[in-house]
Amino acid sequence: MLIGIKRFGGVLNAMADIEIRKTEAIKLKDPVVVLGFPGTGLVGSVAASHLVDALDLKFGGYISSPDFAPLAAIHNYVPLPAARIHFSQKYNLVVILSEMAIPVGNSMELADKIFSFAKSIRASSIISLGGISLKEEENVVYVVSTNRDMVKEIVDKKIAKPIREGATTGVTGVLLTKGSLESFPVMTILAEAAQDFLDPGAASKALKVLSSILKIQIDTAELDKEQSVLVKSSKDKIIKSKIFGKGPSASEGGMYG
Helix, strand or coil: CCCCEEEECCEEEECCCCEEEECCCCCCCCCEEEEECCCHHHHHHHHHHHHHHHCCCEEEEEEECCCCCCCEEEECCEEEECEEEEEECCCCEEEEEECCCCCHHHHHHHHHHHHHHHHHCCCCEEEEEEEECCCCCCCCEEEEECCHHHHHHHHHCCCCEECCCCCCCHHHHHHHHHHHHCCCCEEEEEEECCCCCCCHHHHHHHHHHHHHHHCCCCCCHHHHHHHHHHHHHHHHHHHHHHHCCCCCCHHHCCCCC
């Protein structure tokens, strides 16, 4: 038995599970669409959420699917969909973010929906924010783009490094492929991040690169402060473990062993 299949004009089509619903009319001129989804160090979600707050972007819609986790995100006492859309006429910007993990099986469809949505609002480009854990160099931000002109300035200024060989998966990977095949500007900014825990410092670095690309001032002082607190907390744990003659416990991940 086939579930979720309808016949239109003799052709079988799978029913779409994911829907992008606008709650406001998003009328912008060739806006940039910025994406932030959970991943390494939760960089994408943290950076996108901070961007919304820092630029005071307006809530404009949400993404729904029966496969998504049944939860709400609460900000400033207000419950919001975990996967949602914010926008700004002042900055000509649209931000799509998720504060929940996207099921792998939904990546292809969600990327298709986002790509179609970007085209429907005549977006000039799509920029994805995320983290990467190569453990080659600290404080490094990498970029990949379907359009070299998009990254030329930041690469020339050595603000970020291009990735020559590699692979990226999930929604971002699908969008990069679609952008390449359809000659649509898609770029991902990947900040070197901690793999096993929240990394606000990496989110700050990704936003600094985005700020340079968009020519928009983005205040990341709060993220930098959070990073300092986390670093200090980690150092305190190391000191205490040495005082009491103990190394990091298994529950602490053995990160500083």
